[in-house]
Each structure stands twice: as structure tokens, then as C-alpha cells.
Amino acid sequence: MTGGTKRARGESDPCPCGGGRTFASCHGAAGVARTHYGLGLALAKTGDFEGALEAHRQAIELAPEKPEARARAAEILLRVGLRDQALLGYHQAFAVAPDTTLGVLCEARALSLENRLVEAEQVLRRLVARDPASIEAHLDLAHLLGESGRFDEAAATYRGLLALAQPNNPAAWEATVYQRLVFALGRLDDAERPVLTQILSLFGAPRIAASESARISLHFAAGKALDDLGDCAAAIAHFDAAHEIARQGSPFDRGRCEAGVDGLIALFTREFLSDHAALGADDEAPVLVVGMPRSGTTLVERMLSSHPRVAGGGELPFWSVHGGPWIDAKADERAERAGRLRADYLRLLRSIGPGAVRVTDKLPFNFLWMGVIHVLLPRARFVHCRRNPIDTCWSSYCTPFVHDWAYAHDRSDLAFYYRQYLRVMRHWRAVLPPGRLLEVDYEDATATPEIVARRLVAFCGLEWDPDCLHPERNPDPVRTASMWQARQPIYRGSVERWRRYEPWLGELRQLLPGDA
Numbered sequence: 081m082t083g084g085t086k087r088a089r090g091e092s093d094p095c096p097c098g099g100g101r102t103f104a105s106c107h108g109a110a111g112v113a114r115t116h117y118g119l120g121l122a123l124a125k126t127g128d129f130e131g132a133l134e135a136h137r138q139a140i141e142l143a144p145e146k147p148e149a150r151a152r153a154a155e156i157l158l159r160v161g162l163r164d165q166a167l168l169g170y171h172q173a174f175a176v177a178p179d180t181t182l183g184v185l186c187e188a189r190a191l192s193l194e195n196r197l198v199e200a201e202q203v204l205r206r207l208v209a210r211d212p213a214s215i216e217a218h219l220d221l222a223h224l225l226g227e228s229g230r231f232d233e234a235a236a237t238y239r240g241l242l243a244l245a246q247p248n249n250p251a252a253w254e255a256t257v258y259q260r261l262v263f264a265l266g267r268l269d270d271a272e273r274p275v276l277t278q279i280l281s282l283f284g285a286p287r288i289a290a291s292e293s294a295r296i297s298l299h300f301a302a303g304k305a306l307d308d309l310g311d312c313a314a315a316i317a318h319f320d321a322a323h324e325i326a327r328q329g330s331p332f333d334r335g336r337c338e339a340g341v342d343g344l345i346a347l348f349t350r351e352f353l354s355d356h357a358a359l360g361a362d363d364e365a366p367v368l369v370v371g372m373p374r375s376g377t378t379l380v381e382r383m384l385s386s387h388p389r390v391a392g393g394g395e396l397p398f399w400s401v402h403g404g405p406w407i408d409a410k411a412d413e414r415a416e417r418a419g420r421l422r423a424d425y426l427r428l429l430r431s432i433g434p435g436a437v438r439v440t441d442k443l444p445f446n447f448l449w450m451g452v453i454h455v456l457l458p459r460a461r462f463v464h465c466r467r468n469p470i471d472t473c474w475s476s477y478c479t480p481f482v483h484d485w486a487y488a489h490d491r492s493d494l495a496f497y498y499r500q501y502l503r504v505m506r507h508w509r510a511v512l513p514p515g516r517l518l519e520v521d522y523e524d525a526t527a528t529p530e531i532v533a534r535r536l537v538a539f540c541g542l543e544w545d546p547d548c549l550h551p552e553r554n555p556d557p558v559r560t561a562s563m564w565q566a567r568q569p570i571y572r573g574s575v576e577r578w579r580r581y582e583p584w585l586g587e588l589r590q591l592l593p594g595d596a
Contacts, residue, residue, distance in 0.1 A: 113143035120152060129156050147177035151186050158193070161397035163428055167193055181211045188220060197228055197557060215244065215253050219260075226264050227557040234264045254282065255294035259301040259480060268308035276305040292329065296322045300480040307478065316584045319478055323489040332486040332493045340448075341500045345507045347407065348451030353511060359418040360458040365429050367540055368453065369442035371465035372501055373485070374475035376522035378560050379570070380465050381442040382551035383525070383533050389542055391433020392556045395443040398425055403449035422456045438540050447501065450508045454516065461540060462512070464505060467522035469591040470578040473498055492587035522575075529570045 120135035133156055139149035154169030170190035177183035184207045191200035204221040211217060222237035238261040242254055258279050265272060279302050288294045299322035306315035367390070369381045385392030402421055406414060429439040444465075446453070453460055473494045481488070487497035508517065518539045525532040533548040547553070552569050565574070578585070 110143055113139045113146065113149070116142065117149050117152070120149065124152070124156055129160055132156055145176055147173040147180060147183045147186060150176070151182055154186065154189075159397065161399075161401040161428075163193065163396075164431065181207065181214050181217065185214075185216055185220060188224075192224060192227075192557075195557065197224065200224055201228075213244065215241065218244065219257070222260065222264070224557075226260070227559055229558070231264050231266060235261055238264060255288060255291070255297040255301075258282070259297040259304075262301045262304045263480075268305050270309070272305075273309065276302065276309065279305065292325050296325050297480065299325070303478060312580050312584075315478075316581060322480070323477070326484065327486075327489040330484050330486040330489065332490065332497075334493070334496055337487070337497065337500055341503055343407075344448065344451060344504060348507070348511060350511050353451070353455060356414075356455045357458065359415060359455055361419075361422060361456070362459050363422075363426060363457055364459045364461075364541070365426065365433075365437070365439050366453070366457055366460040367438050367440045367463065368446050368450070368460060369440055369444075369463045369465060370447040370450065371444050372467075372472050372476070372498065373444045373481070374479060375444065375465040375467040375472050376520070376525055377442045377444050377465045378558065378565070379522070379525055379551060380463055380520055380536065381440045382554045382556070382558075383529075383548050384438070384440055384463075384536055384540065385556060386547045386551050386554045387438075387537060387540075387542060387545045388547070389437040390540070391429075391436035391439045392554070393429060393432045393439050393441045394556075394559050396428065396441045397443060398428060398441070399446050399449040399453060400443065403452045406452055418456055425457075437542065447504055447508070450512070454512060458516075460516070462508075462517045463536065463539070464517060464519045465522060466519060468576065468578070469498055470585065470588055471522075471574070471576060473588055473591065474578040474581060474585075475574070491585070495587050495590045498591060526570055526575060 116135045116139035120132045120139065123129075123132035123135060133153055136149040136153040136156075139146075140153070143149070150169050150173035154166045154173065157163075157169060158166035167190055170186040170193070173186035174183045174190070178187075184203060188200045188203040188207070191197075191203060201221070201224055204217060204224065207214065207217045208221060218237060218241040222234045222241065225231075225234035225237060238257050241257050242261075258275070262268065262275065262279075265275075268275065279298055282288050282298055283295075288298060299318040303315045303318035303322065306312075306318065367384065369377045369384075371377050381392055381394075384390050402424075406417055406421060409417060429441070433439040438461075447464070450462055453462075473491075476485075476488045477491070477494060487493045518535065520532055520536065530549055534544055537544050537548060550569070578588075
């Protein structure tokens with residue numbers, strides 16, 4: 081990653097303006113800091129988070145009184161799973177600029193990250209009153225309300241933001257707002273049809289045409305609205321259009337994906353797990369909820385975290401960041417890193433649930449890292465969520481994820497990736513010792529929730545608690561694409577929803593029973 085990192089101009093570099101002066105003497109430390117900051121933004125867009133963090137760190141050194149680089153570095157740290165460092169960055173950004181809009185936004189983001197949602201909301205409402213033109217403040221407030229399950233208030237905030245965003249909108253903010261509004265509304269009905277009309281009217285706007293991300297957001301918003309209103313043919317046209325744009329900038333590498341799965345299966349044999357048992361340490365706190373996205377991981381986690389002795393960690397990117405480097409390290413380096421890696425993860429879990437007996441981590445893609453996790457934490461439990469393959473894949477295709485999963489932009493790639501996931505799970509099923517893996521079907525969880533909830537609680541070694549039957553009452557924030565669904569009582573309305581789109585399944589038909 082570091083080999084291709086670009087470097088911003090340093091203080092001692094010659095300035096291209098000429099005259100023999102250094103860049104710093106010509107433009108000053110503030111100018112150099114702005115250059116580093118701009119480079120950090122550019123590198124983050126390419127996915128070079130290490131390079132982006134280094135650029136932002138240099139910007140901070142040159143202009144420590146500015147909050148911008150601290151705020152963007154905190155965002156990156158949070159994305160790569162370094163929650164404690166991200167929190168520190170947000171707090172520092174507020175400390176150096178407590179009277180600025182960005183500084184106060186960072187204070188609210190830190191409070192939200194610490195699940196101090198009431199305080200975060202109070203900070204954001206004061207900020208909106210003080211700086212009503214701040215689009216970011218309104219967006220953060222609306223998103224916080226949605227995470228808290230207050231969807232009517234979130235929708236009202238998004239509607240208010242639209243009037244603010246449109247005249248001040250070189251970056252097509254209203255596309256993002258409309259997407260979030262449609263999903264915050266849950267299920268649109270005819271009374272909300274004007275929202276769809278407004279979305280469709282924006283496609284001809286030059287500011288939308290100039291922004292790929294805006295067009296993607298609008299297509300997902302239109303697709304979701306049309307799906308709610310029962311026009312499947314028009315909905316799929318918009319979902320296809322969104323993925324066509326996204327696919328151009330994010331192609332999926334099947335060879336790399338398959339080679340990665342081959343490597344996991346070849347490395348994590350029963351013999352490897354046995355030979356490396358000494359690297360593990362007893363700790364029963366982690367409960368990892370894994371599976372494909374849209375397979376019911378949020379429902380299962382919220383069933384579990386409704387138990388008074390279980391804390392819900394949400395989607396923690398820790399192993400996605402650290403699992404691969406541990407696998408790629410030399411044997412002696414793996415042993416050296418094991419203790420530190422385990423301690424960092426347990427520290428993260430304890431910060432989420434200081435008094436909890438179990439803490440969940442429901443990042444679906446942890447199914448890739450179950451071998452690493454079992455070596456370091458042999459008493460960790462895995463709950464594998466399964467769902468009808470086409471329901472799973474089709475729901476992924478129709479959902480705008482926070483992160484860009486390249487495999488989800490094409491039906492054929494989706495079917496391919498799903499088969500790789502099945503290969504990995506077959507392997508873990510074969511090599512993990514008894515009692516470490518519990519498999520739960522989404523269809524069972526919605527049809528017989530008490531049976532499934534009791535199995536989950538018993539698997540975690542806990543006594544039964546009836547609160548687990550009411551995950552919709554769980555006060556924890558929901559920070560996934562299932563934000564609205566997770567706040568509803570357990571229902572079966574999403575079972576076999578794919579049948580409405582049967583004419584448009586394409587290569588996903590390969591996953592039908594008898595064809596897979």
C-alpha cells in the first residue's frame with residue numbers, strides 16, 4: 081500500500097512558482113498544510129487509507145490549530161476499525177476549534193460513537209440553530225434520528241434540508257438527501273408519490289449529470305420508491321442504472337477473489353489450527369455474527385443484544401483491517417503479533433460493553449476471518465446467518481451500502497461471489513471444533529422466533545430472557561442498511577420477495593434450488 085503513496089510538497093521542496101524559494105517560504109506553512117490536506121482527501125477516494133492518514137498527519141503538524149485534517153483522519157480511522165484513535169481525533173478536532181461548525185460536528189460524532197445519543201442530539205440541535213446553513217449539521221442530525229428509530233423526525237429533517245440544499249448545491253447534496261429520505265420513510269405509499277416525482281425531475285439537472293455519486297444515489301432512491309409503489313419494471317431499470325455507473329469505477333476481480341478463498345482453505349486446515357493452538361487465549365466475550373449481507377445478521381444481533389448481559393457492537397471492521405496482514409505475515413511474525421492483536425480486539429469489545437458477558441460483532445464479512453479469530457480466540461462463538469440465496473443477493477442488489485462492494489454491481493458477479501462464500505463456510509464447518517459455530521436460517525427466525533432466540537441464547541451460555549423476542553424495542557442505535565426494518569416487530573414480509581422480480585433475475589437463476 082505504501083509503495084504507491086504520493087507525496088505532497090514538503091516545506092523544503094522548491095516552489096514551482098520559480099524565484100528559487102522553497103515551497104514553504106513562498107506559500108507558508110498554511111499553504112503546505114492545505115496541500116497535504118488535499119492530497120489526503122484524494123488518496124482516501126482511491127482507497128489508499130494509509131497514505132491519506134500520513135498526508136493528514138503532516139497537515140496537522142503544519143497547522144495544528146485547524147480541525148479539517150483531524151476530522152478527516154478520524155473518519156478514516158473509524159472506517160479501518162481503529163475506534164479509539166478515531167474518538168481521540170474527533171475530540172482533538174473539537175478541542176482546537178470549539179467555536180467552529182466542523183469542531184462542533186466532531187464533538188457530536190464523538191458522542192454518537194460513544195452511544196451518548198441524547199447528548200449528541202442536543203449538540204447538533206444547538207449547532208443547527210446557530211448555523212442553519214450547514215448541510216452537514218442537518219445531515220448528521222437526520223441520520224442520528226434515523227439510527228435512533230425516530231423515522232418521522234428524520235424524514236422531516238431531510239425534507240427541511242432539501243430546501244436548504246438545492247440553492248447551495250455544487251456537489252448535488254440533494255441526491256444524497258433524497259436517497260436517505262426514501263429509506264427513512266420505510267415503505268412509501270401513494271401519499272408519498274410526490275417524493276418520487278421530485279426525484280425523477282432531478283435527473284436532467286446539470287449538477288446531477290456532473291456527479292457519478294449523485295446519479296447513483298438518485299437511481300437507488302428512485303428504485304426504492306418505485307419498488308414500494310409496486311412498479312417493479314421501472315424500479316429494476318433504476319437499480320440497473322445505479323450499478324452500471326458504479327461498476328465503471330469499481331470493477332470486480334473474480335480471479336483475486338477466488339485466489340483469496342483458495343488461500344484461506346489451504347492455510348486453515350485442522351492441522352494448522354491444532355499446531356497454532358498455543359497462540360490462543362481463553363475469553364468468551366466475542367460473539368461474531370457472520371454471513372452474506374442482507375442475510376438476517378441485524379435481526380440476529382438485535383435478538384442477542386436485547387439480552388441484558390449482551391452488548392451489541394454492530395459492524396466492527398477490525399478483522400477486515402487486521403486479518404489479512406496477520407495471514408500474510410511470516411510464521412514468527414504471526415506469533416509475535418498474536419497477543420497484541422487479540423488484546424486490541426478485546427479492548428475494543430470491552431469499550432463497547434464494559435459490564436457485558438458477551439459482546440457481538442456483526443460485520444457480515446467476518447466469515448472470511450473465522451480462521452484467524454479462532455486461532456487467537458478459540459472460545460469465540462460464531463453465528464452463521466443463512467437466507468434464501470436469491471433473496472439475499474437480490475436484497476444486496478437493491479441496497480445502497482455505505483461501502484462499495486464491487487461484486488454487488490452485477491448479477492453474474494453476485495452469483496459468483498455467493499458461491500465463494502459457500503465454499504468458505506463449508507470449510508469452516510469442516511475444520512472448526514464442535515460448539516463454536518451455530519447456523520441460523522432467516523426464514524426460521526421470522527417464522528418461529530422464540531425457538532431461534534432460545535437457541536441463540538443457549539449457544540452463548542446464557543439464561544433465557546424474554547426481551548430477546550422483541551428486538552424492535554432494543555434501544556441501541558442501528559447503523560446498517562437495515563435501519564428501518566430493525567425497528568419493526570419480527571415479520572415475514574421479506575421472505576421470497578425476489579419472486580416479484582423473477583423476470584429480471586438473469587444469472588442469479590443459477591442459485592435457484594437444483595441449479596446451484
